[in-house]
Amino acid sequence: MQVRTVCNRCGKNIYLNIEPEHLNEEKGGIFRAATQHTCNGTPRILLLFIDQNLSVRGVENAPLVTSEEK
Ligand SMILES: [Zn+2]
Numbered sequence: 481m482q483v484r485t486v487c488n489r490c491g492k493n494i495y496l497n498i499e500p501e502h503l504n505e506e507k508g509g510i511f512r513a514a515t516q517h518t519c520n521g522t523p524r525i526l527l528l529f530i531d532q533n534l535s536v537r538g539v540e541n542a543p544l545v546t547s548e549e550k
Contacts, residue, residue: 481497481498481534482495482496482497482498483495483496483498483513483528483530483534483536484496484536485526485528485536485539486539487517487519487526487539487541488539488541489519489520489524489541490519490520492517492519494515494517494526496513496515496528498513498530498534503532506532509531509532510529510530510531510537511529511530512527512528512529512530513527513528513530514526514527514528515528516544519541522543523543523544524541524542524543524544525541525542525543525544526539526540526541527539527540527541527542528540
């Protein structure tokens with residue numbers, strides 16, 4: 481199933497492909513999904529808070545940083 485949201489920085493439509501198993505990870509009726517998004521040429525992460533009716537309740541927009549495992 482696809483869930484549409486809008487980037488809160490650039491205004492682009494974003495379509496998330498949600499699988500049924502993602503819904504199992506809910507907390508308090510809300511589950512989280514993250515996707516990478518190129519926002520005005522810069523890689524960013526969108527973290528979405530989605531309810532059981534697949535309505536987007538909130539969006540967080542964060543810079544995508546590199547990391548290391550040590
Ligand atoms: Zn954007």
